[in-house]
Amino acid sequence: MEYSSETEKKIVEAATTVFLEKGMDGARMEEIARNAGINKALLHYYFRSKEKLYQEVLRNEVRHFYLRFFNSISPVDEFSEFLKHFIYNYIDQIKENPQVVRFIFWEIGRGGKLVRSVLREILSNQHTRIPHLISDKINKAIAEKKIRPVDPQHLLFSLIGMSIFVFIAKPVIETLFEDIDVNSSSFIEKRKSEIFNLVWFGLKI
Amino acid sequence: MEYSSETEKKIVEAATTVFLEKGMDGARMEEIARNAGINKALLHYYFRSKEKLYQEVLRNEVRHFYLRFFNSISPVDEFSEFLKHFIYNYIDQIKENPQVVRFIFWEIGRGGKLVRSVLREILSNQHTRIPHLISDKINKAIAEKKIRPVDPQHLLFSLIGMSIFVFIAKPVIETLFEDIDVNSSSFIEKRKSEIFNLVWFGLKI
């Protein structure tokens, strides 16, 4: 994400804001230009088309998302600590930028081909396969009889699903339960500990 | 969802297909008309605008989603049976129509105002508040010391998050783990039992 010129950088920043809010189809080149403090012609000078600009933004955001995921993995050996670290940090990462999750689901709704290709690109440039790294950790804990036998992949999906749901379903949740404010730190801290407790009690022997 | 004419019914069917696949902004009235076997003029004759047609579709789909949710609730009293029934049926419901989940998230990404208003409409026409009904069931099990004390709302969010995640993230999951086919019944059955076991072991005293 090193851009040669200041203008190029401003364009990508503006495009990111607009695409994350409106999605590919809802975004307008006019608005992106305005946000970047330039005009449409210059957009096309730097990025030949809307599609190209969109791909640039998507690539960055998927990379970021993957990095956030990576940052949630602790080297700690003790499994309960590892688990707690993962849940707490992953939720913190998502809290910082919940729109990205929705944006990626948005793109998946458009077919998912682009996401797949960006992901494959990232994976091939990376020698450590992060998701498998987590599976290994879980398998190790099972082998050492620290936790009962579970399917590591499914456990991972459960952790991710539980962590992201409240952020993408925010308006629904706040309509069904009027006392909840998803972004409040009291709710988020509670969310972390409830997930951890459920999973930890659900795993330990 | 009773439509007076056959044409009106065909229009809504076609519109549902197209909006679910492309979203509001990506959908084209032309394509909807073609899918319904008519032309654009007739679309506007029945539904004054794209926005109106979209709202009709959204309203139906949110209602359906809510009904699916409702159908996952068993009257059974024994808590582990209730839990199993909820997870197994909810996943079956989503499996039948995974695009709807994505569609609703799509709409939430557009601000969520419409989803909120449709939800409120449904809730006000309904004397039993379903989400609270589940919370009550959980609270009862806690009071009877069948399960350890947990926050009922958070448990509900966890169940939903775990259940829907694999369906909306399908392309990502299948790229990261090449051996998985999310739609295969072996994967789905495994998903159900892994969620149930994790939660049940995580709850029982």
Added chain:
DNA sequence: GTCTATAATAAGATAGAC
């Protein structure tokens, strides 16, 4: 590199005949 002006076209919406 950056702008103004404009082309080219796509898309929602309507008029008017049948």
Added chain:
DNA sequence: GTCTATCTTATTATAGAC
């Protein structure tokens, strides 16, 4: 109710001056 033809506007994209 249904169609063809057409209007109107929004939007991506480019030409050409500076």
